[in-house]
Amino acid sequence: MGQRSGVDTAFTPRTPRIVAARRLQRRRERDATGLFLAEGPQAVREALAVEGCVQELFGTGEAFARHAALTRAAGDRTSVVTEDGLAALAETVRPQGLVAVCRQLDVPLSVTLAKLPRLVAVLAGIRDPGNAGTVLRTADAAGAAAVVFAGEAVDPYNGKAVRASAGSLFHLDVVREPDSGRVLAALRDGGLRVFAADAYGEADLDDLADSGRLAAPTAWLFGSEAHGLPAEIVAIADARVRVPLHGRAESLNLAAAAAVCLYASARALRMKGTP
Amino acid sequence: MGQRSGVDTAFTPRTPRIVAARRLQRRRERDATGLFLAEGPQAVREALAVEGCVQELFGTGEAFARHAALTRAAGDRTSVVTEDGLAALAETVRPQGLVAVCRQLDVPLSVTLAKLPRLVAVLAGIRDPGNAGTVLRTADAAGAAAVVFAGEAVDPYNGKAVRASAGSLFHLDVVREPDSGRVLAALRDGGLRVFAADAYGEADLDDLADSGRLAAPTAWLFGSEAHGLPAEIVAIADARVRVPLHGRAESLNLAAAAAVCLYASARALRMKGTP
Numbered sequence: 001m002g003q004r005s006g007v008d009t010a011f012t013p014r015t016p017r018i019v020a021a022r023r024l025q026r027r028r029e030r031d032a033t034g035l036f037l038a039e040g041p042q043a044v045r046e047a048l049a050v051e052g053c054v055q056e057l058f059g060t061g062e063a064f065a066r067h068a069a070l071t072r073a074a075g076d077r078t079s080v081v082t083e084d085g086l087a088a089l090a091e092t093v094r095p096q097g098l099v100a101v102c103r104q105l106d107v108p109l110s111v112t113l114a115k116l117p118r119l120v121a122v123l124a125g126i127r128d129p130g131n132a133g134t135v136l137r138t139a140d141a142a143g144a145a146a147v148v149f150a151g152e153a154v155d156p157y158n159g160k161a162v163r164a165s166a167g168s169l170f171h172l173d174v175v176r177e178p179d180s181g182r183v184l185a186a187l188r189d190g191g192l193r194v195f196a197a198d199a200y201g202e203a204d205l206d207d208l209a210d211s212g213r214l215a216a217p218t219a220w221l222f223g224s225e226a227h228g229l230p231a232e233i234v235a236i237a238d239a240r241v242r243v244p245l246h247g248r249a250e251s252l253n254l255a256a257a258a259a260v261c262l263y264a265s266a267r268a269l270r271m272k273g274t275p
Numbered sequence: 276m277g278q279r280s281g282v283d284t285a286f287t288p289r290t291p292r293i294v295a296a297r298r299l300q301r302r303r304e305r306d307a308t309g310l311f312l313a314e315g316p317q318a319v320r321e322a323l324a325v326e327g328c329v330q331e332l333f334g335t336g337e338a339f340a341r342h343a344a345l346t347r348a349a350g351d352r353t354s355v356v357t358e359d360g361l362a363a364l365a366e367t368v369r370p371q372g373l374v375a376v377c378r379q380l381d382v383p384l385s386v387t388l389a390k391l392p393r394l395v396a397v398l399a400g401i402r403d404p405g406n407a408g409t410v411l412r413t414a415d416a417a418g419a420a421a422v423v424f425a426g427e428a429v430d431p432y433n434g435k436a437v438r439a440s441a442g443s444l445f446h447l448d449v450v451r452e453p454d455s456g457r458v459l460a461a462l463r464d465g466g467l468r469v470f471a472a473d474a475y476g477e478a479d480l481d482d483l484a485d486s487g488r489l490a491a492p493t494a495w496l497f498g499s500e501a502h503g504l505p506a507e508i509v510a511i512a513d514a515r516v517r518v519p520l521h522g523r524a525e526s527l528n529l530a531a532a533a534a535v536c537l538y539a540s541a542r543a544l545r546m547k548g549t550p
Binding site (some may be wrong): 206266 | 417420518519532
């Protein structure tokens with residue numbers, strides 16, 4: 001088990017490999033290396049389930065003992081760290097003893113489209129990592145095959161996004177494409193209807209569901225709560241769709257709107273539910 | 276316009292009325308006085324729309340000038356504060372110049388039930404104020420008549436909850452009832468079906484919608500993400516309902532699950548949407 005021979009050899013915050021791994025908290029370093037950090041047993045378990053994803057698993061001796069199955073699965077990729085060493089790598093106040101260095105997993109949009117997905121979520125220009133991670137988790141739950149980070153979007157490998165995704169980052173295809181127009185063109189070439197979620201959209205989500213138009217392969221576009229979707233993106237969507245507001249709220253937050261839209265599609269597409 | 280005669284008389288962090296208002300950041304003080312703070316122009320506008328709610332409106336001279344309609348509506352309840360005075364009252368890094376001292380608005384459950392509500396959300400033991408405020412906003416959007424804070428729940432007047440509600444706290448009935456069992460009994464006596472949202476529920480939300488059982492006055496129970504719903508609550512619900520998980524996510528977060536459940540009800544109840 002690699003470096004696990006004893007507490008004397010446990011890595012500290014000053015050990016070069018910890019210093020190097022810690023740099024992955026910064027986007028620049030993630031972009032340069034193609035690596036990122038996944039924190040806590042849930043994320044580590046999901047990362048280990050993806051062939052070739054986990055490069056190294058840092059953990060306290062106590063955490064390795066507590067999570068024996070994960071430790072076994074990581075095999076000779078484990079390295080014991082001190083509590084201080086773990087705290088240096090972790091971004092949460094209560095890290096749960098494990099941090100993995102992972103290989104970034106995103107695939108080209110063409111790879112995703114070749115699988116003929118029925119449901120795709122596109123995050124266009126979303127900057128908030130917590131929102132992005134939450135939508136990723138919801139998209140996974142609704143049965144989406146992929147989440148596309150389009151335009152000047154947040155880094156899906158940002159620590160907060162990884163944590164908010166609750167493991168879903170490792171479940172579905174993640175695509176990054178800075179050219180939003182190219183994303184839309186490719187999605188439509190791939191046979192998907194493209195609906196833009198827009199508080200001021202001309203189509204009502206319930207009417208769309210009633211009309212049967214949701215019962216076809218669909219890509220949902222979501223923009224930021226503050227700025228909405230870029231006009232040039234909205235212009236080429238098949239429809240701008242609003243979630244109906246029945247009360248007096250001015251809008252829904254992004255995560256709630258995405259949940260309602262993606263689940264309306266899942267229902268229309270008659271995705272198979274949990275037993 | 277009360278204290279607004281000039282910058283010389285603007286309140287500072289040490290002015291007794293600012294010191295007193297600032298104490299409302301603490302729950303103990305809110306409970307003792309029946310008051311709370313609402314921050315920013317959106318919340319202030321919604322608070323002013325409720326008769327007798329705003330007791331005093333603190334703002335910088337610049338903010339009062341920028342938000343002339345709000346300033347007029349507040350009339351002689353306005354008090355000019357210095358930037359430091361405002362910063363002392365505000366809980367966000369970028370306060371937008373206005374903080375109102377408001378009277379708490381919650382009503383007894385019997386008052387809400389006398390209005391024969393068709394849709395009610397119950398937050399049972401939810402501790403996270405951001406989650407509570409987000410569900411409040413979503414419940415408002417879905418056309419719920421009331422949100423009940425049951426059991427040992429977060430204070431709905433917590434600053435973070437007020438902000439996350441994005442004004443919806445002022446739109447619908449807020450009820451606080453520490454005895455969750457009493458809440459459920461009263462809801463059922465009031466003719467509402469009670470569905471407990473539960474990741475391990477025996478009823479699938481889509482099946483429930485297909486069966487027509489959602490097309491009746493409904494109360495949804497939501498528990499905390501970490502601890503779920505108390506067993507004694509779940510036991511007396513009409514059904515435990517799970518949002519189907521089509522992908523590999525283990526669960527939805529609370530806000531997403533609440534959005535899907537409440538909007539499924541809104542659709543089944545054929546609430547009137549926005550035009």
